[in-house]
Amino acid sequence: MEALVIKVDQLVDGVLKDDRKAIARLISLIENDSPEGLGAVRLLYPHTGRAYVIGVTGPAGCGKSTLIYRLASELRKKDKTVGVVAIDPTSPFSGGALLGDRIRMQNLSTDEGVYIRSMATRGTLGGLAKATADAVRVLDASGKDVVFVETSGAGQSEVDVIKVAHTILVVMAPGLGDDIQASKAGMMEIGDIFIVNKADRDNADKAVEEIEAMIELGIQEGRWRPPVVKTTASSGRGVENVVEKIEEHEQYLTRTSAKENLVHRSEIEIAEALRYRLTDRLMAELRKDSNFARLVKRVAARKMDPYSAADRLVSEYIRKRGRSRRKP
């Protein structure tokens, strides 16, 4: 047990000193759902809350990684330190993953002010959002001014992941075969800035018009109106405009009560932590319980429905807790 404590302390110290090996090791522990990882994250939590988190999402091939590379380079010119968490899907067949986002960012790999980490989705319900949020906290605690989170926006879990961000960039590219109108509703709702990348292509202006029409539908008086920006990330064109819009959004967040936003974000963080506790960890414990196995069989035989099963588990859990509290 003592060895565990020492290890956690060393990791925490290392992260606070921006020791890259400690950061790397801790993110791996977090991904592997290890208790030391969780222990370290809890100790680091008071040191978080400084970094500005920018989510970048959009269909595969639209240029997210290149755009992040350009944005990070701009931030470096302003002497800001940057973290990047780039997420790619795990193959459901092999459990492995090809993580290639950082190819576009490799020029920054030797910049000591930039930390880039590739993560695979690994396919656990809710697990990705938790791992990502914790990885962002580690980079935050290590002192990074800005942290980018890149996802492919393909599934609901990826939409959840991006909610850790202050500003969400939704990136699209004309002619990807991805009909703008068919864009998932989730993307349209959470985007703070819309970017039409590869704007040198045909139909870029049409894409801008279509997005603006959809934004028009969702406008609320007095709320932030998402701008649409054209970029050609491969050449860097338009990237300065994106930086400008991000700064504007940051100012908007500050103006419209920073405290409320902080409280709201903390609520989301607790909800995520609860979901992790209740779903993943509880399920892991239940699977060891023979009573649970019996309950599962009853539901499978249609002798009970899943909701009643869940209700029973909840009341059993509350009863158990009540009993253990009464113990001296």
Next chain:
Amino acid sequence: MNSRAKLRVLVAKPGLDDHDRGAKVIARAFRDAGMEVIYTGLRQTPEQIVKTAVQEDADAIALSILSGAHMTLFPRIFELMRKEGISDVLVIGGGIIPDEDVSELKKMGLSEVFGPGTPTSVVVDYVVQHARRR
């Protein structure tokens, strides 16, 4: 090892040759074997490779070299790995590396070389067996 833990392998092409088919084939083979492959693309400098390995907490580094520059690139990589404190990471090589250089490279820290035509399963098995475990 934690059953959730995955092997993380960095596949890199140091130096200036642009033939990446072999590297891509091995990267896909690693992925199909359940590993998380960080593929960094062409023209990587030793510094880029080692810095990436640190940030990605790589358990193994697979280097593909066809340019003949292996006797300059590998030693530099091993030196940087020592500086960064990641000498426990497995390093394997692929591509065109002459036999007479292999034994010298192995003394420096290269674990094994897999020439063209080696079945990918052989390479995968080797990495699974010898990669650093946490």
